[in-house]
Amino acid sequence: MGLREWSLGGVLLSPMLIYGLLALCLTGLLRLGLQRAGASRWIWHEALFDCALFVCVLAAVVALLGH
Known part of the structure; x- marks a missing residue:
């Protein structure tokens, strides 16, 4: 997925x-x-x-999906 913005109807998310x-x-x-x-x-x-726990899970999600 990466850490680039997504364009959804002209709005960057x-x-x-x-x-x-x-x-x-x-x-x-x-x-x-x-x-x-x-x-x-x-x-x-x-x-x-x-x-x-949220911070640890968020770090794991970003590490797994955000390359």
């Missing part, structure tokens, strides 16, 4: 928008899986964990 939405969905699925597995009771600060 950043690929980070799509990467961010994909990372948000994956983070939600990971968080749901952690809750169902019972691992969420070991999380000390949930908001901080969610933010860190």
Whole structure:
């Protein structure tokens, strides 16, 4: 996919928008899986964990798709 802008009806869109939405969905699925597995009771600060998990997933998505 690369890190070049996309033209959608004459409007340039950043690929980070799509990467961010994909990372948000994956983070939600990971968080749901952690809750169902019972691992969420070991999380000390949930908001901080969610933010860190999103940043890690976003970095992985950009590393995998943005060459």
